[in-house]
Amino acid sequence: MNKKDNILIIGAGLCGSLLALRLAQRGYKVSVYESRPDLRITDISAGRSINLALSDRGFKALRLAGVEKKAREICIPMYGRLIHDIEGNTFASNYSGRADEYINSISRGDLNGILLTEAEKHENVTIHFNAKCTSVDIENTIAHFKSYTTKEEFSVDADIIFGTDGAGSVLRKSYYLEKKFLFSYSQNYLTHGYKELEIPADKNGKHQISKDHLHIWPRGKYMLIALPNLDGSFTVTLFLGHEEGEYNFKELDSEEKIKNFFQKQFPDALEFIPNIAEEFANNPTGALGTVKCSPWYYKGNTLLMGDAAHAVVPFYGQGMNASFEDVTVLDEVLNEHEGDWSVVFKAYQERRKQNADAIGDLAVENYYEMRDHVANPIFKEKRKLEMALEEKFPNDYFSKYSMVTFNENIGYHEAMTKGRAQDKALLNMVAHHDLDAISDLNEVLKKVQEETNEILEEDKVAGLK
Amino acid sequence: MNKKDNILIIGAGLCGSLLALRLAQRGYKVSVYESRPDLRITDISAGRSINLALSDRGFKALRLAGVEKKAREICIPMYGRLIHDIEGNTFASNYSGRADEYINSISRGDLNGILLTEAEKHENVTIHFNAKCTSVDIENTIAHFKSYTTKEEFSVDADIIFGTDGAGSVLRKSYYLEKKFLFSYSQNYLTHGYKELEIPADKNGKHQISKDHLHIWPRGKYMLIALPNLDGSFTVTLFLGHEEGEYNFKELDSEEKIKNFFQKQFPDALEFIPNIAEEFANNPTGALGTVKCSPWYYKGNTLLMGDAAHAVVPFYGQGMNASFEDVTVLDEVLNEHEGDWSVVFKAYQERRKQNADAIGDLAVENYYEMRDHVANPIFKEKRKLEMALEEKFPNDYFSKYSMVTFNENIGYHEAMTKGRAQDKALLNMVAHHDLDAISDLNEVLKKVQEETNEILEEDKVAGLK
Numbered sequence: 001m002n003k004k005d006n007i008l009i010i011g012a013g014l015c016g017s018l019l020a021l022r023l024a025q026r027g028y029k030v031s032v033y034e035s036r037p038d039l040r041i042t043d044i045s046a047g048r049s050i051n052l053a054l055s056d057r058g059f060k061a062l063r064l065a066g067v068e069k070k071a072r073e074i075c076i077p078m079y080g081r082l083i084h085d086i087e088g089n090t091f092a093s094n095y096s097g098r099a100d101e102y103i104n105s106i107s108r109g110d111l112n113g114i115l116l117t118e119a120e121k122h123e124n125v126t127i128h129f130n131a132k133c134t135s136v137d138i139e140n141t142i143a144h145f146k147s148y149t150t151k152e153e154f155s156v157d158a159d160i161i162f163g164t165d166g167a168g169s170v171l172r173k174s175y176y177l178e179k180k181f182l183f184s185y186s187q188n189y190l191t192h193g194y195k196e197l198e199i200p201a202d203k204n205g206k207h208q209i210s211k212d213h214l215h216i217w218p219r220g221k222y223m224l225i226a227l228p229n230l231d232g233s234f235t236v237t238l239f240l241g242h243e244e245g246e247y248n249f250k251e252l253d254s255e256e257k258i259k260n261f262f263q264k265q266f267p268d269a270l271e272f273i274p275n276i277a278e279e280f281a282n283n284p285t286g287a288l289g290t291v292k293c294s295p296w297y298y299k300g301n302t303l304l305m306g307d308a309a310h311a312v313v314p315f316y317g318q319g320m321n322a323s324f325e326d327v328t329v330l331d332e333v334l335n336e337h338e339g340d341w342s343v344v345f346k347a348y349q350e351r352r353k354q355n356a357d358a359i360g361d362l363a364v365e366n367y368y369e370m371r372d373h374v375a376n377p378i379f380k381e382k383r384k385l386e387m388a389l390e391e392k393f394p395n396d397y398f399s400k401y402s403m404v405t406f407n408e409n410i411g412y413h414e415a416m417t418k419g420r421a422q423d424k425a426l427l428n429m430v431a432h433h434d435l436d437a438i439s440d441l442n443e444v445l446k447k448v449q450e451e452t453n454e455i456l457e458e459d460k461v462a463g464l465k
Numbered sequence: 466m467n468k469k470d471n472i473l474i475i476g477a478g479l480c481g482s483l484l485a486l487r488l489a490q491r492g493y494k495v496s497v498y499e500s501r502p503d504l505r506i507t508d509i510s511a512g513r514s515i516n517l518a519l520s521d522r523g524f525k526a527l528r529l530a531g532v533e534k535k536a537r538e539i540c541i542p543m544y545g546r547l548i549h550d551i552e553g554n555t556f557a558s559n560y561s562g563r564a565d566e567y568i569n570s571i572s573r574g575d576l577n578g579i580l581l582t583e584a585e586k587h588e589n590v591t592i593h594f595n596a597k598c599t600s601v602d603i604e605n606t607i608a609h610f611k612s613y614t615t616k617e618e619f620s621v622d623a624d625i626i627f628g629t630d631g632a633g634s635v636l637r638k639s640y641y642l643e644k645k646f647l648f649s650y651s652q653n654y655l656t657h658g659y660k661e662l663e664i665p666a667d668k669n670g671k672h673q674i675s676k677d678h679l680h681i682w683p684r685g686k687y688m689l690i691a692l693p694n695l696d697g698s699f700t701v702t703l704f705l706g707h708e709e710g711e712y713n714f715k716e717l718d719s720e721e722k723i724k725n726f727f728q729k730q731f732p733d734a735l736e737f738i739p740n741i742a743e744e745f746a747n748n749p750t751g752a753l754g755t756v757k758c759s760p761w762y763y764k765g766n767t768l769l770m771g772d773a774a775h776a777v778v779p780f781y782g783q784g785m786n787a788s789f790e791d792v793t794v795l796d797e798v799l800n801e802h803e804g805d806w807s808v809v810f811k812a813y814q815e816r817r818k819q820n821a822d823a824i825g826d827l828a829v830e831n832y833y834e835m836r837d838h839v840a841n842p843i844f845k846e847k848r849k850l851e852m853a854l855e856e857k858f859p860n861d862y863f864s865k866y867s868m869v870t871f872n873e874n875i876g877y878h879e880a881m882t883k884g885r886a887q888d889k890a891l892l893n894m895v896a897h898h899d900l901d902a903i904s905d906l907n908e909v910l911k912k913v914q915e916e917t918n919e920i921l922e923e924d925k926v927a928g929l930k
Contacts, residue, residue, distance in 0.1 A: 182654040182707070182752055182754070183652075183654075184651075184652060184653045184654050184754075185650075185651065185652055185653075186649075186650065186651030186652070186653065186757075187648075187649060187650055187651070188649045188650075188651065189647040189648075189649050242647070287647055289647070289649075292651075368928070369928065372928070378926070379928075420927075423927060424923065424924075424926075424927035427926050427927045427928070428923050428926050428927065431926045458889065458893050459889075461843070461889075461892050461893050461896045462885075462888060462889035462892045462893065463833070463834065463837070463844075463892070
């Protein structure tokens with residue numbers, strides 16, 4: 001492989017900019033084209049801080065690219081959920097029984113800015129903004145763009161093209177439309193959408209509610225969450241049906257209806273959202289979709305990565321982490337197969353696809369779990385038990401959430417398979433009071449492990465995955 | 466609802482022609498447009514008889530439209546599978562322990578012809594051939610066509626449009642491209658494709674192998690099947706990897722390789738396929754895909770039915786049956802809600818979607834089961850046990866296959882859920898020798914039922930579907 005090969009990356013979001021940085025470190029000549037303006041100069045989120053959950057899989061990739069420390073400096077640790085009930089009572093629930101396991105709130109824009117700046121420090125990287133990709137000729141590895149500044153159309157002829165252009169990927173669309181191969185593809189929307197709101201900082205620039213938690217107001221058919229920002233504000237997200245249910249986005253079309261909805265359902269949150277009606281009207285309602293596809297690559301010419309290959313719904317807090325982990329996996333594959341991109345791309349998909357599918361499924365599953373099961377006493381009892389097991393056996397017990405979020409050396413698929421079996425074992429033992437008479441946690445652990453293994457074994461005999 | 470509403474049906478295949486017939490019987494004015502020539506005049510299968518499996522769900526719909534008898538006249542009953550091993554030995558395996566439960570081989574073209582002729586007997590039905598739909602304006606219910614005979618383009622302005630235009634549906638594509646609503650969509654291909662071949666009749670026009678069976682030559686990574694035709698021939702289908710495995714379609718590119726492959730793997734079939742090399746080269750290699758989407762309808766304007774809404778792979782023999790069942794369900798919904806198409810379409814999807822998804826999943830599952838598990842001794846033992854249970858308890862025991870194939874009053878989803886639990890119970894009991902000491906079938910049945918119910922209950926507690 002000629003390291004002077006021209007690599008084109010479409011999309012300078014989180015995945016594209018980390019990929020550019022890592023490929024530059026490996027010596028490649030990289031050009032990045034991004035449709036939006038440079039977010040370090042132009043505030044493209046229209047005044048709102050948008051934050052995301054960063055955890056161990058993300059950190060592993062950032063570490064590989066030498067930017068973990070810079071990222072940690074802008075993280076706000078969230079040690080657990082803080083559940084707000086309808087009366088305004090709050091209940092804390094840690095993410096893990098191990099004190100060093102927590103997730104972090106981080107500004108999407110600030111982190112993206114760090115990655116762009118680090119990438120640009122390499123002289124073999126150039127980043128072009130305001131250049132919208134319109135289509136990709138995957139056979140000849142030529143990408144077509146339109147400049148938002150000059151309004152002119154232009155083409156870039158590259159040796160290799162990476163599509164990190166997000167859930168609405170133009171490279172993926174070219175796969176679909178060109179019909180050069182059998183392209184398995186799915187886009188699946190939930191009946192819920194989302195809208196972002198803000199709890200501003202207080203007069204002294206401080207957080208008005210605990211900044212050490214991810215706040216959740218679960219209400220069955222809808223839900224509010226809030227993640228802290230460094231400037232003292234919180235980004236609040238309302239998840240609500242587009243058109244279904246007693247309350248829904250379509251129906252909430254007046255200031256009165258909006259305020260009435262929040263007053264009834266989220267009174268303690270409403271206190272802190274002064275501009276609710278205005279924000280509700282002005283901020284867009286987003287769709288919640290999962291994208292899966294295969295193949296991700298065409299020959300040794302092009303490869304989809306990040307959301308472009310596997311967009312997920314946000315309910316496991318893993319979207320960014322999964323995209324960053326893509327870069328880790330590609331780097332591992334390059335260590336083994338560098339020299340032939342067609343081999344690299346095939347090996348990459350073989351190693352990555354099942355795990356990407358799994359996090360997509362886990363995220364949808366968590367949507368139902370957060371909506372429907374949070375108030376379920378059996379689920380609550382199970383969670384208590386898991387906390388106790390993790391505290392007492394920090395090296396031997398890992399909940400599904402812990403495996404997914406804090407164990408970057410377990411693939412998502414294994415975490416899902418084992419985690420589901422473990423959940424099923426625990427929920428059934430709790431429901432049938434099998435553990436009521438056991439006071440020794442050692443015995444509980446043993447029983448959970450036995451039952452989990454039996455469930456996995458029975459699925460295997462039945463030919464189930 | 467004005468029964469003189471102009472109803473436009475795009476596609477006069479099996480689903481479209483049955484739908485036209487049934488809507489005509491209900492008094493609607495129906496125009497059908499079909500891209501292919503009239504198959505009653507032009508032989509569009511290029512000399513090959515293509516047949517399909519017809520079973521109880523299909524018959525129920527045909528009965529509703531008064532054409533069951535005509536269809537039965539051209540059916541060839543297949544009472545079971547006849548498995549051919551690599552040495553040429555054969556083993557019969559019935560589809561059910563009940564003698565009156567069997568599937569039927571039927572010519573796609575002949576059945577389609579019957580439906581077209583019956584539909585055309587109604588003066589409120591007109592059928593137009595050689596008219597290819599190019600796009601649909603779903604807001605204004607206008608479909609655009611190109612005539613293959615005059616080469617002219619024309620439009621049809623209808624009140625209601627049904628898309629029964631198959632797996633490559635143009636109406637569905639219009640949903641996808643118009644982006645008027647969040648359209649969940651998936652197309653998933655197997656790594657295997659298929660190719661049709663022929664075992665001709667003998668000199669006397671007789672079948673050369675048993676016509677009372679569906680013949681299967683299972684070989685793990687590939688498989689041959691054969692269904693009888695009325696003219697004494699068999700339509701043979703080879704399922705094989707497109708590019709993967711020791712043998713695959715890409716690699717079998719010479720007469721020598723093809724004959725060598727069949728000589729090694731299917732010697733007893735090869736004897737009866739005189740034109741193998743020619744047919745292999747001339748007949749196209751087909752793709753095996755599953756299509757799911759939602760919503761199927763737009764307002765009260767348009768509705769997708771049959772393969773256009775839910776194409777499935779052929780491994781459960783249910784594709785045509787599922788499409789016909791769509792017509793049964795639509796008819797039921799019309800009985801309840803006739804008068805408002807938007808209510809009808811919504812109610813139809815609510816009643817039908819979960820079942821359509823289920824048969825798509827069941828068909829893919831059977832692909833793996835036929836490929837990987839046919840030779841598994843535990844699966845064989847289970848099948849023997851199920852035959853015995855069905856024979857002894859014809860009113861109390863139904864295998865998954867029987868529920869799906871012969872029980873038109875159980876929805877596909879219920880058949881899948883219950884059938885999977887039952888399979889899992891049986892396979893584990895067989896694997897663990899739980900039944901070895903039990904000679905009384907009554908006791909076996911009781912144990913199977915208990916275990917099945919426990920599996921369903923445990924899944925429910927775990928929040929699994």
